Amino acid sequence: xxxxxxxxxxxxxxxxxxxxxxxxxxxxxxxxxxxxxxxxxxxxxxxxxxxxxxxxxxxxxxxxxxxxxxxxxxxxxxxxxxxxxxxxxxxxxxxxxxxxxxxxxxxxxxxxxxxxxxxxxxxxxxxxxxxxxxxxxxxxxxxxxxxxxxxxxxxxxxxxxxxxxxxxxxxxxxxxxxxxxxxxxxxxxxxxxxxxxxxxxxxxxxxxxxxxxxxxxxxxxxxxxxxxxxxxxxxxxxxxxxxxxxxxxxxxxxxxxxxxxxxxxxxxxxxxxxxxxxxxxxxxxxxxxxxxxxxxxxxxxxxxxxxxxxxxxxxxxxxxxxxxxxxxxxxxxxxxxxxxxxxxxxxxxxxxxxxxxxxxxxxxxxxxxxxxxxxxxxxxxxxxxxxxxxxxxxxxxxxxxxxxxxxxxxxxxxxxxxxxxxxxxxxxxxxxxxxxxxxxxxxxxxxxxxxxxxxxxxxxxxxxxxxxxxxxxxxxxxxxxxxxxxxxxxxxxxxxxxxxxxxxxxxxxxxxxxxxxxxxxxxxxxxxxxxxxxxxxxxxxxxxxxxxxxxxxxxxxxxxxxxxxxxxxxxxxxxxxxxxxxxxxxxxxxxxxxxxxxxxxxxxxxxxxxxxxxxxxxxxxxxxxxxxxxxxxxxxxxxxxxxxxxxxxxxxxxxxxxxxxxxxxxxxxxxxxxxxxxxxxxxxxxxxxxxxxxxxx
Numbered sequence: 001x002x003x004x005x006x007x008x009x010x011x012x013x014x015x016x017x018x019x020x021x022x023x024x025x026x027x028x029x030x031x032x033x034x035x036x037x038x039x040x041x042x043x044x045x046x047x048x049x050x051x052x053x054x055x056x057x058x059x060x061x062x063x064x065x066x067x068x069x070x071x072x073x074x075x076x077x078x079x080x081x082x083x084x085x086x087x088x089x090x091x092x093x094x095x096x097x098x099x100x101x102x103x104x105x106x107x108x109x110x111x112x113x114x115x116x117x118x119x120x121x122x123x124x125x126x127x128x129x130x131x132x133x134x135x136x137x138x139x140x141x142x143x144x145x146x147x148x149x150x151x152x153x154x155x156x157x158x159x160x161x162x163x164x165x166x167x168x169x170x171x172x173x174x175x176x177x178x179x180x181x182x183x184x185x186x187x188x189x190x191x192x193x194x195x196x197x198x199x200x201x202x203x204x205x206x207x208x209x210x211x212x213x214x215x216x217x218x219x220x221x222x223x224x225x226x227x228x229x230x231x232x233x234x235x236x237x238x239x240x241x242x243x244x245x246x247x248x249x250x251x252x253x254x255x256x257x258x259x260x261x262x263x264x265x266x267x268x269x270x271x272x273x274x275x276x277x278x279x280x281x282x283x284x285x286x287x288x289x290x291x292x293x294x295x296x297x298x299x300x301x302x303x304x305x306x307x308x309x310x311x312x313x314x315x316x317x318x319x320x321x322x323x324x325x326x327x328x329x330x331x332x333x334x335x336x337x338x339x340x341x342x343x344x345x346x347x348x349x350x351x352x353x354x355x356x357x358x359x360x361x362x363x364x365x366x367x368x369x370x371x372x373x374x375x376x377x378x379x380x381x382x383x384x385x386x387x388x389x390x391x392x393x394x395x396x397x398x399x400x401x402x403x404x405x406x407x408x409x410x411x412x413x414x415x416x417x418x419x420x421x422x423x424x425x426x427x428x429x430x431x432x433x434x435x436x437x438x439x440x441x442x443x444x445x446x447x448x449x450x451x452x453x454x455x456x457x458x459x460x461x462x463x464x465x466x467x468x469x470x471x472x473x474x475x476x477x478x479x480x481x482x483x484x485x486x487x488x489x490x491x492x493x494x495x496x497x498x499x500x501x502x503x504x505x506x507x508x509x510x511x512x513x514x515x516x517x518x519x520x521x522x523x524x525x526x527x528x529x530x531x532x533x534x535x536x537x538x539x540x541x542x543x544x545x546x547x548x549x550x551x552x553x554x555x556x557x558x559x560x561x562x563x564x565x566x567x568x569x570x571x572x573x574x575x576x577x578x579x580x581x582x583x584x585x586x587x588x589x590x591x592x593x594x595x596x597x598x599x600x601x602x603x604x605x606x607x608x609x610x611x612x613x614x615x616x617x618x619x620x621x622x623x624x625x626x627x628x629x630x631x632x633x634x635x636x637x638x639x640x641x642x643x644x645x646x647x648x649x650x651x652x653x654x655x656x657x658x659x660x661x662x663x664x665x666x667x668x669x670x671x672x673x674x675x676x677x678x679x680x681x682x683x684x685x686x687x688x689x690x691x692x693x694x695x696x697x
Contacts, residue, residue: 230294265281
């Protein structure tokens with residue numbers, strides 16, 4: 001038993017009472033060498049929140065003192081939720097605005113639980129008060145420099161940072177500039193934080209400064225180290241001997257039209273007995289990126305690629321991500337192949353893995369693949385192969401939903417930019433059968449790799465999505481019922497599936513799907529195979545994108561250790577646990593940065609309309625109603641904004657809270673969720689990142 005386990009065991013003992021540092025050491029009966037390690041381990045446990053100090057430097061487990069450690073997620077209105085680490089069965093903890101203290105979004109904090117539960121919206125929530133900051137998420141704030149007659153201050157870009165930051169002007173900073181501020185220690189919520197300007201990014205209105213602000217805000221790297229680039233340049237694309245040669249097989253890739261790297265390719269064979277053989281071929285990044293190398297260290301630190309609206313911040317240098325690891329057509333490429341053989345009833349009867357080499361025949365965009373799949377005639381060999389692939393994929397898709405998987409169906413939105421980075425249009429990407437074809441093949445490949453790890457009992461890293469909290473599901477049920485739907489026991493996934501099917505293509509579909517998504521836990525990485533609730537899979541991992549996700553690279557190394565013991569890599573459970581926590585965190589950062597970059601360009605797009613006076617007439621659906629107005633969502637671009645009651649000039653409206661609708665006093669006109677309207681942009685608030693619309697009669 002190591003020092004960490006000894007401390008945990010002692011603190012968890014039934015007869016334990018809080019002890020000081022020296023008293024703990026005496027109880028543990030440590031030798032001289034262990035004493036030095038003990039101090040380091042105890043400090044590390046304190047930093048992580050695994051133990052806490054109480055009553056004048058005495059140590060206990062957090063739960064023994066009604067304390068919980070976790071990451072705090074602030075809302076722009078001031079309240080927050082703390083997500084316990086590790087995840088707890090009681091769910092997130094509600095923290096009222098007055099109990100947040102000096103915590104900032106993303107901080108690791110200690111919360112003392114309240115004895116009473118607090119009301120939040122329509123439910124009672126476990127609540128608490130922040131009593132300690134264990135670790136700041138960042139000491140930098142990006143914002144816009146402003147000035148009063150007496151002092152300068154910075155308005156943070158992050159609307160969840162609700163305090164302005166007092167600062168002294170840098171010698172080259174002007175009012176209206178985007179700046180980076182390093183925060184001083186902040187100890188009182190009743191006093192605004194202070195900081196020093198360390199970088200001036202430029203005028204907020206200058207093209208490119210908005211995305212540069214995001215890069216700084218999320219501390220995204222803009223360059224690779226010289227050592228990493230030098231290592232990448234030494235890589236060659238020669239094919240080593242001994243690989244399974246698949247270069248004569250009809251293998252293709254299907255990706256978005258603007259994809260820069262292609263890390264997955266597929267092929268399908270129909271067998272004479274009615275069965276199928278699926279081949280999924282993934283770029284063999286592990287062949288080029290060796291553990292401990294400069295490439296590996298930088299890829300691990302980044303955790304994943306980040307896809308901003310106008311650029312990619314890659315996990316690997318271009319020599320790999322767009323070169324030797326990208327499965328470009330008509331070029332030999334090294335892959336890790338997964339072969340899954342099904343019988344005629346779609347039961348898996350054989351799974352094989354191999355280090356291979358392929359020569360992709362075609363690089364298709366989703367639009368090209370969809371056009372061929374929809375064509376009436378069989379056409380050329382490519383069209384015939386695609387239709388054969390879809391016959392298998394459609395069966396796999398039907399089987400997955402029959403087993404309880406959810407189809408939330410969120411469309412993707414892309415903002416198209418001109419050469420100066422200004423938005424020219426916003427378009428919705430429809431998720432059609434070409435996307436579904438690729439998705440089903442990737443899902444089954446991820447599943448069989450995870451099963452392989454469990455069957456062979458080797459430590460691995462898994463993609464997990466734990467069961468939702470019952471309280472959140474009950475809140476969701478009440479929300480769905482407000483739309484008039486009869487909803488059964490949503491703790492049974494069949495009831496959720498029935499509801500999702502009922503709202504399909506209805507005006508309220510997006511709102512209900514989004515509410516369900518928010519009631520579920522966030523998927524993450526874990527060294528334990530905890531299953532995937534949303535996909536209804538007992539075993540699941542990420543194997544299919546090693547160019548852009550470090551977790552997948554680790555999975556490839558582990559898999560190679562099973563099929564080629566002399567060249568693979570075995571990781572310890574402890575190392576995998578640290579890695580899973582790290583890549584889960586970098587993924588959250590990437591998601592936030594990507595969403596914010598798209599949101600900024602959406603706001604800029606409508607700001608341009610106001611400046612030019614060329615206002616588009618837009619189709620919209622009411623997505624939420626409040627006493628101050630109602631929210632609409634644009635049908636094509638999925639942009640969300642507010643129509644304030646003051647903009648409703650045809651009548652005086654009162655709010656029917658029970659039915660969540662606005663009713664005209666004279667006209668009796670009803671405005672409720674699901675109503676279809678035509679709107680134009682009314683105003684844009686760049687600081688608050690809000691768009692207001694007005695109705696067209």
